[in-house]
Amino acid sequence: MSTQSVIKFAQELLVDEEGTPISPALINSKIDQVLAFKPAWKQDFDRDAAVTELVRRFSLWVGIDTKISSDEGHKPWLNSARKADWRYWQRYREYLEAKMSVVAVDGLDRSTGTILDMLEDPLRDGQWDRRGLVVGHVQSGKTGNYTGLICKAADAGYKIVIVLAGLHNNLRSQTQMRLDEGFLGYETRPIADDIRQIGVGLIDRDPLIRPNYVTNRTNNGDFSTARANNLGITPEQRPWLFVVKKNKTVLERLLGWLRQHVADGKDEHGRKIIQRLPLLLIDDEADHASVDTGEQVFDEEGLPDPDYQPKAINSLTRKILHTFARSAYVGYTATPFANIFIHERGATTDEGPDLFPSAFIVNLAAPSSYIGPAQIFGLKNGAERSDGLPLYREVDDHVSEDGKGGWMPHSHKNGYVPKIDRKSGIPASLEKAIYSFLLTCAVRHLRGQSEEHSSMLIHVTRFTSVQKDVHERVDEFLREVKQRLTRRIGNSETETLLRDLWEEDFIPTTEAAAHDFSHLSGDPEIPDWDDVLNGLLSVINDIDVRMINGTAKDALDYADRKGLKVIAVGGDKLSRGLTLEGLCTSYFLRTSKMYDSLMQMGRWFGYRPGYIDLCRLYTTSELADWFGHIADAAEELRQEFDLMAEAGATPREYGLKVQSHPVLMVTSRLKMRSSKSLMLSFSGQVSETITLHKEPAVLERNCAALASLIDGLGPGEINPQRERDESVQQWRGVLWDSVPASQVTAFLAAYKTHPDAYKVNNALLSEFITKMNAYGELTEFSVALIGARGGATFDVTKTISIEMLKRSAKGAPDRYSIGRLLSPRDETIDLSSEEYSEALRLTQLGWKPDPARSKSETPPTDPSGPSIRTVRGQRHPERGLLLLYVLDPKEAELGDELPPVVAMGLSFPASDSGTKVEYRVTNILWNQEYGGAD
Incomplete structure (x- = not known):
């Protein structure tokens, strides 16, 4: 903790050195100033890690967003005077600066300011409705962006904030936890008898600005009518947060409660509506479930059938928006194509207009530390196409040549039992991928990253029954490796395999990354094999194998423990939104060729500070081509x-x-x-x-x-x-x-x-x-x-x-x-x-x-x-x-x-x-x- 505190304050001192090159010598001098002010932080302080992190932060640059927008019916409103006393955003900014580069935080400030300005002034009277779409790169920080937008919207006067957070409990819970830290400032629990402040709540502890919540971080913490009725909340004074699944029953409950308990007027059709409270609705993974997949009929003049019945999630989302006289909808996605196919004139009497982003579309740029498809599979620079990071490893031993046999055939069904003529019951390529993950955990330990999470993804099937079998085989294989290495019995062959992988794969890859992608990898020190083996013996017993099956527990572990090291076996639950913290190694065999599905499955994209050279992607050549x-x-x-x-x-x-x-x-x-x-x-x-x-x-x-x-x-x-x-x-x-x-x-x-x-x-x-x-x-x-x-x-x-x-x-x-x-x-x-x-x-x-x-x-x-x-x-x-x-x-x-x-x-x-x-x-x-x- 002391290292993070020193980094935060040294960064603030370095920001004042505008125009001066940020060198290691200057960084060390600022660190000395911080430690002189707070000598107690010298205990457990890692100077090398602090200097490396500050060098990385000050070498960062952030791209410029692009937008297209329509000002039809819109009144510009956001000026400096409106921002003068913003407290939700200020404390979120300070919270981010402890973890991120000031340059990156400034970029987030610009992005969220642009998006908020294209929404409507929450203090504007009358009826208004703004709908936009924010397109970010996969795993590039969209949750952080909409958390910042929520903070600013609450400061500006939006009173009800609804976040649609995926289809599964684990993603809803994960999103709730992120918003607990970044917006609410305290842990949400079913019974709020003891407020435990976290995140932004530790920066500004004033209870008078504490937002209210209706949903909580537990597995069954989704919207409940009974729970909402028991909360004595006055949203006119403080904003109100709902984090809900895209689930028909949950959204029906929420819609009914809004109409029965919050509505304060009626429209010309006699529908109950909410006039006094402006709504901000954030649709996370907006191309998933929210898009109406029905076949709406339009007449010869292109006008929609007013009696058409959209699909459930789309219908309920639109009804919630249509219940507010003043509403703003912002969809977030990395794959916007389904949203673009929404008919721009689609509308019904009960649901109102479809979710087409008629007000704006924003393409978010990424910071230079981002690792995305272009970095892995090659960058286009003008007429040329450069090679990507040397992290991809081909998998070709999982299936027979005709695709119908082998360990994991292309067209296997639910209940299939994977079979292979190997003692471990898994292909050699998967064994190698697991060994790669073990080496990565060891080297991250040697680099002072023991308290950071490390994860491996195994994504080979969509069927839970098949995942269960894979989980058992991988768990058994890892247990045997642990026993051989820690008990020093029958360990010679395993250590030889690990050493060969280290010398033939890891050393040349780290050298190549440092030479060709130094802006991403830096110039990491390559430890001796004996140190790597000792590091592995220090961490191997901390590594667990888990199945990701859609419960909130999958997300809770990351919040409650430091340095979690997990091999996650999963399928579709891992396809959308769920973040595997510190994802290092991926073993990926899914054969979907749908553009948006493939992009969403790319959970290995994101940020890998100080360990990108250790990351590996094991997949088929066909999938690599598709990416x-x-x-x-x-x-x-x-x-x-x-x-x-x-x-x-x-x-x-x-x-x-x-x-x-x-x-x-x-x-x-x-x-x-x-x-x-x-x-x-x-x-x-x-x-x-x-x-x-x-x-x-x-x-x-x-x-x-x-x-x-x-x-x-x-x-x-x-x-x-x-x-x-x-x-x-x-x-x-x-x-x-x-x-x-x-x-x-x-x-x-x-x-x-x-x-x-x-x-x-x-x-x-x-x-x-x-x-x-x-x-x-x-x-x-x-x-x-x-x-x-x-x-x-x-x-x-x-x-x-x-x-x-x-x-x-x-x-x-x-x-x-x-x-x-x-x-x-x-x-x-x-x-x-x-x-x-x-x-x-x-x-x-x-x-x-x-x-x-x-x-x-x-x-x-x-x-x-x-x-x-x-x-x-x-x-x-x-x-x-x-x-x-x-x-x-x-x-x-x-x-x-x-x-x-x-x-x-x-x-x-x-x-x-x-x-x-x-x-x-x-x-x-x-x-x-x-x-x-x-």
């Missing part, structure tokens, strides 16, 4: 958002744009309001083949399709050059202009895409081009055949040869998968110098620094894909771009005798035509392909 796709797709969507924000677009305009994005084939079909088909548009998108065939017959067919296309194009521009501001760009290959769309669709008809290609389907693309022709768009194409310097030569036709690209194979053995085919640079090949400059200008205008998206704090020097397609749509909506590549099969290790692999990319100009094509899929096929976590 790479997701990182790219998420970045493109954020770039689209940036462009629209700069152009002053509203959430309604953004919603229309995103609704037909082809990458969202992999979000929940039900949430897309379509039970049998998806309507997709490729306008403003790029489709590239990164999942390819490897069968000789198909490769021959695609080579023939390429040759036939090229033969019909005539002479082209060899090795085209383009002036780019003060430089010249050149491509190796051939460019043809003004190619009729019919020749491109003929090529697509002859070319065979892989059935697992995640957004490239030759038939759909061809149909889309044909439909666009009816509007006078995509009537012609630029066609580029692009080669690589130094590659082996391939004769495409008798007159044209190309140097083949080298792309290494990754992924499943039944396909040839690559990381990325084309770059934004290739998409500019047919742009004039003026068009290129305009695309770069748009990119830089919309760009905001965000370390979760780029290492750089400076604007990009290459135009982004979305800006290129925007300019193309403005200048040449009639012109698409077909990019053709030939990949060397030898470099891909496909075999010496195979033909080259023809790959392609189609870049479509942005368009306002609204043209879409139908993607039909059966329920059975959908479940087989994408699986469901919902």
Whole structure:
């Protein structure tokens, strides 16, 4: 505790040194000042840990949020005078500064201030309703953000705060505990006979500002009508907090109680409403359960059916909002796509409008210490894609080649008993992952992090019965390892395995992280093996194996103990919101391909101060590929958002744009309001083949399709050059202009895409081009055949040869998968110098620094894909771009005798035509392909 206190006060002294480089020497001098003031803190003080933490905090930088908003019906209100006597926010800020960098706290202050300003003034009379959405990176601190927003809203005058906190008791309880610490300032218990102050309550102990609560932190602490009736609360004086599950029965109770005991008026329809108390409703994981998955009917003029009955959670959430004359709704999510598909005009008499974020959408930036999909699976920096942190380890021994047998088959059912011919009953890869976690706990102990939580996630099935079996096997395996190491009997083989893993994996990974990602890992000292083994013997008996089954106890342990070390075996309960504190090692086999489900399952994202080099992700190559796709797709969507924000677009305009994005084939079909088909548009998108065939017959067919296309194009521009501001760009290959769309669709008809290609389907693309022709768009194409310097030569036709690209194979053995085919640079090949400059200008205008998206704090020097397609749509909506590549099969290790692999990319100009094509899929096929976590 003394170390944390010294860090807090030394940080405040260092903040005053504005303009002075924060060096270890300066930090030590400030620490000496603090200890001179408080000598008692010298006891148990860890100077090295304090200096390291302060160096980390003062090297941090925070990105800039992006927003799109609508001021319709809104009156600006938040000024300095309104903030003058805020006490809830001030004490929360001080609470955070003890744990976080001042830079990060300032960033949170800016974010929450922006969001609150876009809500309505709680003191404003009359009826008003504001609805917004906050999009944060997975595990990036959304709970901390909405806790800050709640504090500020309470200071401003919001009187009732309702937080919808997930579907399960453990997440509701965890959220309640976080708000106990950050907003209430005391522990919530069923009987409030003895107030135990915690968190912010230890900073400002004044009972006169103490918020009231109706729900508490226990397992059955959700909303209860009887408990609420027994509380003598006057919300006009102090705010009132409810933390409730997204549960039909609970929400019905809450709605009934509000109408019977709090309502003080009626509307024109005779409905009971609450007029005197303004409401702030926070919807955590807003894309989950809150979205109406029914099929609402709209008439010819686009007006909704007033008698339509939405799904239960959506209906009750809207009814609660509609019961207040003055209300503000803020959804928080990392995967907003389902929310964007909410019909922006959806409304009923009883529920009022649907939950579309009509007032604003905010994209939160992350601090530079954040570890997200881009950091793990690679960052896009302009035209290049850098490698991610070297933490991923492939798992391929859990299933047979056909996917139907082995320890954990893809399509196993509830009640399945995992079987494997190993003494431990678990795969070697899972044993290695457990050993990795043991080493991580040992090294964190040596680094002075013994009092910090350390967790391992094992997520291999959605079924509780199968999880139970896995839990028993893992628990038995860990017990045997503990006995061998601590009793020193039969320990030789285990110690050898651990030492080999340390020397072959941990040492090189830590060295690589320090060299290539020093801004995340620092330069940690690598201990000797003997020290690691001694450290392991000190901590191994503290490690427990738990099942995460949805009870509040799973969350309570973190609050009540220091340095908890746990291996958590779970499934869907771990998919949403539940934070595994200090998550170090993940063993992850779920095969869902739904965009939002996969992102939410990424519990290994977040913050890993001082131990990121020790973290490991054990998963399949297929899932690693999917996360790479997701990182790219998420970045493109954020770039689209940036462009629209700069152009002053509203959430309604953004919603229309995103609704037909082809990458969202992999979000929940039900949430897309379509039970049998998806309507997709490729306008403003790029489709590239990164999942390819490897069968000789198909490769021959695609080579023939390429040759036939090229033969019909005539002479082209060899090795085209383009002036780019003060430089010249050149491509190796051939460019043809003004190619009729019919020749491109003929090529697509002859070319065979892989059935697992995640957004490239030759038939759909061809149909889309044909439909666009009816509007006078995509009537012609630029066609580029692009080669690589130094590659082996391939004769495409008798007159044209190309140097083949080298792309290494990754992924499943039944396909040839690559990381990325084309770059934004290739998409500019047919742009004039003026068009290129305009695309770069748009990119830089919309760009905001965000370390979760780029290492750089400076604007990009290459135009982004979305800006290129925007300019193309403005200048040449009639012109698409077909990019053709030939990949060397030898470099891909496909075999010496195979033909080259023809790959392609189609870049479509942005368009306002609204043209879409139908993607039909059966329920059975959908479940087989994408699986469901919902």
